[in-house]
Amino acid sequence: MLSAVPRGFRRRDRAIEFFGLTPEIVAVSTSMFLLGCGENLWRRFLPKYLQSLGAPITAIGAFGTAEDFLDGVYQYPGGWVADRYGRRFALVAFTALAAAGYTVFWWLPAWQVAFVGLALIMAWDSMASPTLFAVVGDALPKAKRAMGFTVQSILRRIPIVIAPTIGGLAVAAYGIRDGVRLGLVVSIVMAAITIAVASRLRIPIVPDDSPITVRHVWRSFPSSLRWLLFSDVFIRTCDGLVDVFLVLYAINVNGIGAPSFGLLIAIQALTTILVQVPAAHIAQRAGKKPFVTATFVAFAVFPVAVVLAKGFAGLVAAFIVGGLRELGEPSRKALIVDFAEPSLRGRVVGLYYLCRSVAIAPAAFIGGLLWRVAPTLPFWVAALIGVGGVAAFVMTVKE
16 A cells, blocks of 8 residues: 655645746756855945945946946847757856856956956846746746746845845955955855756757747737836836945945945845745736736835935835835746747847846936936936836736
């Protein structure tokens, strides 16, 4: 007589089913977690690191603009590599390029060289993004994709709860330069482990039935996906105007220390982690659009909350709002994958983010110019643009 399945195994199987934890999802989510553990030790302090090397505020704004620009132009090539050579090759190659970028930032003799390091580390942040999207589409059915993206999001943010605070303590103890460089050493080690994990990925390549160009990929976009892209540009412009200046506003204007800013980032990430699983579970039944709408509203409110914050307690409330910006982010990503043809998933995601990031690339530089007028001005302008993005999404996108 066969013995009953142990209760622990039944619970594990239910958890695997609930969260969509296929081997492919586990592999890519682990990769995101490992690199996140390293990057979040120093990434938020990078503007301050550049400032310590003599970079003026306009150069820091230009650095943010370059980041957004590279985030765009790298996306489609990253999707093409993922579709043409496979998900495993793409993840290994892009992680290796990122490791080279960490090395450049560690060595950094002058702030101008930071643009070289940025060009390399964005291989993971941008080129790998279509691959991560495509794996969710390949491995999970439509109803489970929002949860698949939620798992990725949580494992990306768990390091954010801890690492920025540790990074802030390292900066306080060793100074901005040595503190950041210590975090970069950890990133290089994590990249090596990530390459080993990504090498285990096994997803077959789906060949194209006929030659595909960028024009073919764009024509495959249904109208709802194009409107989602349009509204997303407004929302990410809202974010891009202020994101690179958050650490400067908190430390230079509000007067908090680096460890306290790291704690704010941790609070923001913890808020996201707490709300995303229930949101994804409900979205499987109620639909994704309400949660994307809530996300866009939070993007519009966040800059106002930062400006109105008085002291550390006020900033805590503001960064809780910042955490709510990711409430429906898995649902938005799932919508993109739902709209994409299976054989074009990598390229559809790449072209979507190419268009979005190129469109918002000037935002950080413009934010720097507005900052020179008044540090609060980019935040108020960002909020107005965010309201426009909410309105565009609500009125045009159909799930």
